[in-house]
Amino acid sequence: MADLNAVKQALREQRIETPSWAFGNSGTRFKVFAQAGVPRTPEEKIADAATVHRFTGVAPSVALHIPWDKVGDYSKLSDFAAENGIRLGAINTNVFQDDDYKLGSVTNPDPAVRRKATDHLLEAVDIMDQTGSRDLKLWFSDGLNYPGQDDLRLRQDRLAAALREAYDRLSGDQRILLEYKLFEPAFYATDVPDWGTSYAHCVELGPKATVCIDTGHHAPGTNIEFIVSFLLRQGKLGAFDFNSRFYADDDLMAGAADPFQLFRIMYEIVRADALTPEYGINFMLDQCHNIEAKIPAIIRSVMNVQEATAKALLVDRDALFAAQAAGDVLEANGILMDAYNTDVRPLLRGGPRGERARPGPDRGVPAQRLPGEDRGRAGRRAAGRLGRLSSHPWRSTAP
Ligand code: LRH
Ligand code: MN
Numbered sequence: 261m262a263d264l265n266a267v268k269q270a271l272r273e274q275r276i277e278t279p280s281w282a283f284g285n286s287g288t289r290f291k292v293f294a295q296a297g298v299p300r301t302p303e304e305k306i307a308d309a310a311t312v313h314r315f316t317g318v319a320p321s322v323a324l325h326i327p328w329d330k331v332g333d334y335s336k337l338s339d340f341a342a343e344n345g346i347r348l349g350a351i352n353t354n355v356f357q358d359d360d361y362k363l364g365s366v367t368n369p370d371p372a373v374r375r376k377a378t379d380h381l382l383e384a385v386d387i388m389d390q391t392g393s394r395d396l397k398l399w400f401s402d403g404l405n406y407p408g409q410d411d412l413r414l415r416q417d418r419l420a421a422a423l424r425e426a427y428d429r430l431s432g433d434q435r436i437l438l439e440y441k442l443f444e445p446a447f448y449a450t451d452v453p454d455w456g457t458s459y460a461h462c463v464e465l466g467p468k469a470t471v472c473i474d475t476g477h478h479a480p481g482t483n484i485e486f487i488v489s490f491l492l493r494q495g496k497l498g499a500f501d502f503n504s505r506f507y508a509d510d511d512l513m514a515g516a517a518d519p520f521q522l523f524r525i526m527y528e529i530v531r532a533d534a535l536t537p538e539y540g541i542n543f544m545l546d547q548c549h550n551i552e553a554k555i556p557a558i559i560r561s562v563m564n565v566q567e568a569t570a571k572a573l574l575v576d577r578d579a580l581f582a583a584q585a586a587g588d589v590l591e592a593n594g595i596l597m598d599a600y601n602t603d604v605r606p607l608l609r610g611g612p613r614g615e616r617a618r619p620g621p622d623r624g625v626p627a628q629r630l631p632g633e634d635r636g637r638a639g640r641r642a643a644g645r646l647g648r649l650s651s652h653p654w655r656s657t658a659p
Contacts (some may be wrong), residue, residue, distance in 0.1 A: 267573040268607065274569060276322045276502075277544040278312055278348045278560050280305040280329050283555070286548035293551060299614035302329040303340055308555055310344035316562045323397070323544055326384055328354065333392035348391040348500070350437065350542060353384045356401035356445070364402040366422035367415040367451050374418055381426040388434055395499065395542055396426065396471060398437040400506050403446020403453075409415050415451050418459060427465045437472035437499045437542065438462055442479055444509055455487045461495055470498025474546055474610075475508040475525070485524040492532040500525075501546035502565060511548040513557055515564030522564065526572040536570065546610075563608065570604035 283305045285294045302324070306429040309322035322341070331337050336606055338348050355365035355377045363369060365377035400419070427436060440458040443450055452458055455471060462469035466568055471491050475484060491497035504510070504517035515522045529535050543565065549557040576595055583592035 261574055262574045264607070267570060270388075270535055271566055271570055271608065272317070273536060274318050274566060275321070275543065275546055276316075276565055277323050277542055278319050278558055278562075279323050279325070279544065279546050280307045280309065282545065282549060282558055283308040284328075284548045285481045287550045295554065295614050297513055299552065302331055302337060305329065306337070306341050306346065306348075307344055308568055309513055310341075310346050311555055312562060313346050315559050316566075318557075318566065319562050320345070321347050323350040323352060323395075324348060324387075324391070324393075325352040326354060326380075326387060334387050338391045343388060348393055350395035350397040350544065351384045351388050351391065351393050352397045352399070353381055355380055356399075361401070363410070364415065364418075365400060365449070367400070367402040367418045369410060370446050374422065377470050378425050379424040379628050381422065383430050385426065385429045385434065389431070394433055395435060395437050396430070396447055397437045397439060397499070398423075398426070398451055399441065399472075399474075401441075401445050401450075403443070403450035403474045404448045405446060406448055409448070412449060414587075419451055420464060423469070429467060430468055435468040435470060436462070436465065437470060439472040439474055439477070439501065441474065441477035441509065453551075455491065459491065459494070472499040472501060473497070474501035474503070475513055475514070475521070476503050476546075480507070484521065485528045488525055488528040489532075492528065497534070499539060499542035499544055501544055503545065504560070511546065513547060513549075513564065514545055514561040515568055516561075519564065519568060520600060523571050524569040526565075526568045527575055527596070527599075530569070530572040530575070531577065537571075566608055567604055570600055570607050571599050574602050574604065575599040 280302065283299050285292055285298050288647060292654065297349045299308055306322055312459070313319040329337075332458070334348075341348050355361055358365075358376075360376060361368065364373070366374055366381075367409070368374050368377070381398065382619070388396060401588075402419070403414075405520065423436070423438070437450065438458045438461060440454050441450060442453050458471045462471055466610045473484065473487060478484060487556070488497060502522070504512045504514055504522070506512075506517050510517070526535075531540070533539070534541055545558065545561050545565075547561060549560070554557035576599070580592055580595045583595060
């Protein structure tokens with residue numbers, strides 16, 4: 261039976277990295293529903309991330325996306341984050357929004373375009389040197405829309421060459437997180453479409469290259485926890501981009517669409533004793549809150565990851581291994597489901613550092629109102645940002 265104090269301790273020590281871009285306006289190709297009071301600068305995104313950490317206690321870092329978070333002085337930005345009680349996390353490159361990248365970025369047939377894209381990867385490492393970030397997160401939208409459009413083999417050679425340059429630029433404990441995605445924006449072939457392709461490139465590169473699993477980037481029905489288990493065995497799992505989806509890359513709140521999948525994923529992490537910060541996996545969120553309030557949505561997502569983790573930590577592993585070894589299918593499945601069907605919300609109340617009950621109105625602990633939960637506060641915040649009440653920045657009104 262699990263030791264509850266050990267479970268609570270593990271939850272207190274869990275670290276979940278928030279994405280700067282999730283605090284800003286986002287939408288689909290159909291519509292972006294702008295929300296009042298969203299951050300206008302990297303500093304305000306960091307302030308919002310600091311709020312998530314203040315309410316949860318387990319989100320002490322925020323990932324940046326370049327150039328969305330481009331500033332003149334990244335070490336000054338890093339100091340600003342520290343003043344707000346958090347630090348800057350993974351640096352995400354962006355070689356998917358420039359006109360030059362229509363036919364690809366690092367895989368583009370045109371060597372000049374490849375050079376430009378590769379230089380952006382190297383620029384991101386320069387930024388990591390200033391922010392003290394460990395993770396260079398690479399996602400390539402590169403791919404094809406029609407068979408024959410380009411040579412699949414040559415594109416892999418081009419990709420490998422760019423990755424090699426970025427890899428050789430790393431220093432200290434810096435590492436590459438190579439994210440894969442089955443499709444979109446390419447609709448025939450994507451150059452890094454699945455875990456196997458990312459894994460193979462990471463093995464080719466060396467020990468500082470690991471795979472990033474975005475839970476929304478698989479074909480429907482993919483057994484993601486198998487991929488987690490396999491990459492852990494190979495020592496090549498570097499990070500997650502947690503979110504959830506019903507259909508494609510929906511980027512919904514982690515655990516919202518499929519909490520059972522998130523539990524099964526976290527069970528493989530716990531089973532491999534890979535939960536601790538020391539183990540080195542970066543548990544990140546990568547979401548877009550198109551219609552819901554953003555800070556509460558991210559706090560809810562952090563709590564959903566903690567809930568899945570708490571349930572995974574409650575699995576009676578000795579009994580499970582015994583049932584598995586005995587080939588007792590029903591008993592083995594039953595033991596796992598017992599943990600999953602355990603209401604862990606009481607376990608999570610009180611906050612990792614024993615603060616008053618954690619917010620989450622659906623948990624019946626209205627101890628602390630979430631930012632923006634009542635119009636008055638959100639109104640002041642929005643007005644503050646819109647300059648009408650700039651002398652009352654919303655932070656000061658927090659409980
Ligand atoms: C690509 C992706 C990637 C980020 C972007 C914001 O779909 O998951 O992780 O660069 O979203
Ligand atoms: Mn992602």
